[in-house]
Amino acid sequence: MFIRKDNTLKWKWIILGTLLTLCVVLAGIFFFDKPLFDFINNPACNPNVPDTTNGLCVMALLLGKIFRWKILLGFSALSIIVFFIYKAVINEYDFRYAFVKIKNSYVFYILLSIVFAGGFAKLLKVLIGRARPIFSDPMLFNMFSTSYEFNSMPSGHTAVSFAALVMLGMLFPRIKWATWTLAIIIGVSRVYIGAHWVSDVVFGALVGMLCADFAKALLKKLNAK
Secondary structure, X not given: OOEOOOOOEOHHHHHHHHHHHHHHHHHXXXXXXXXHHHHHOOOOXXXXXXXXXXXXXXXXXXXXXXXXXXXXXXXHHHHHHHHHHHXXXXXXXXXXXXXXXHHOOHHXXXXXXXXXXXXXXXXXXXXXXXXXXXXXXXXXXXXXXXXXXXXXXXXXXXXXXXXXXXXXHHHOHHHHHHHHHHHHHHHHXXXXXXXXXXXXXXXXXXXXXXXXXXXXXXXXXXXXX
């Protein structure tokens, strides 16, 4: 979204997109987070005591379990290890060759975008310290808190999901519509189960998109040397 076909970053668009997103986030905090949360959230879909008879609830909770930072990170890392071993073995245990192949592999692009998004989202969560919807106050903050209850902004699930799926869409443009749709569904599901405010999800989506673009631009530049 913020990267050209030659893999250089659109800095003007990045600045403009960030400013617009921050305006939306502030508007959410002061105006529309509460009413939109009440409209989207399903109180019966509590992660601790879920309504297993509700199909949407089950799907939302399942997405939350699959698209966690640790799960995506672990799956990507495992894929890279398998890929590395495979390339080394078929090339008479040439580990240097396998390493070069890994740096250019699609799975490494996805892994780096996940690392960037997860790490940056964690940092922002602590710095911002926004209270989760369980407090029913979208304007409640406790900056520099490491407590789960005050780590709502940005949505980590949304950030890593957008990072991984936007990157996947860039690598395989024909399925971009599907990857973006899934990323949006994951973001909405975080509000549906009551884990985040809408502006948390919007902010998380921006973080994910930017991290995917930065990861691709960085790797393309390094691999071109």
